[in-house]
Amino acid sequence: MLRQIIQESKVKAVRELLGRSERIVITCHMSPDGDAIGSSLGLMHVLAAIGKEARVVTPDIPPQILRFLPGAKDIVPYSKYTDFARQLLCDADLIFCLDFNSLYRVDHMRDDLASSSAPKVLVDHHQDPEDFADVIISHPDQSSTAILMFRLLCRLELFNLIDRKAAMCIYTGMMTDTGNFSYNSNDPDLYVVIAELIRKGINKDEI
Numbered sequence: 001m002l003r004q005i006i007q008e009s010k011v012k013a014v015r016e017l018l019g020r021s022e023r024i025v026i027t028c029h030m031s032p033d034g035d036a037i038g039s040s041l042g043l044m045h046v047l048a049a050i051g052k053e054a055r056v057v058t059p060d061i062p063p064q065i066l067r068f069l070p071g072a073k074d075i076v077p078y079s080k081y082t083d084f085a086r087q088l089l090c091d092a093d094l095i096f097c098l099d100f101n102s103l104y105r106v107d108h109m110r111d112d113l114a115s116s117s118a119p120k121v122l123v124d125h126h127q128d129p130e131d132f133a134d135v136i137i138s139h140p141d142q143s144s145t146a147i148l149m150f151r152l153l154c155r156l157e158l159f160n161l162i163d164r165k166a167a168m169c170i171y172t173g174m175m176t177d178t179g180n181f182s183y184n185s186n187d188p189d190l191y192v193v194i195a196e197l198i199r200k201g202i203n204k205d206e207i
């Protein structure tokens with residue numbers, strides 16, 4: 001089984017925030033990569049499965065190469081749909097900030113993100129996160145935000161709601177940040193997670 005690395009107090013805080021939130025925004029850094037988009041969409045699918053209205057808002061347009069990911073077409077790029085994205089941030093009752101450690105990483109979306117009254121949960125693996133979120137789940141020893149998201153979902157007892165679509169997104173994130181498991185990839189837990197994602201029905205040869 002997986003080692004437990006996320007503190008129970010933080011899991012509990014996220015569980016409570018989720019319990020009283022309906023409109024949830026998930027965001028990530030500008031020039032999003034496979035980890036930023038994969039962990040965001042993976043979370044989005046699971047939140048949708050528990051009946052939440054979850055939207056992924058990115059600072060700019062995600063790269064074409066990630067369009068194959070389930071849910072990618074529903075992403076709202078702030079740079080393109082600024083008013084709509086601003087409204088989503090403003091109306092949200094919870095915001096997940098994934099795969100970045102500083103508000104500067106969301107570029108021109110910074111003010112709208114910072115000024116939203118919604119509580120913020122940071123899930124990230126970069127060093128020295130800024131203190132802008134209400135709950136900070138920061139584990140620089142983890143190879144990707146996507147594997148950290150998988151761990152968080154398991155701790156929230158949402159493992160059973162990770163479907164094939166969510167699994168594809170999470171796998172893509174894990175793969176991206178390890179160069180297809182060529183670096184930062186000695187943690188045995190990585191392969192435990194991959195095994196679980198394959199059981200969820202992903203075809204890793206097609207990703």
Ligand SMILES: [Mn+2]
Nearest residue numbers: 035099145177
């Ligand atoms: Mn990353």
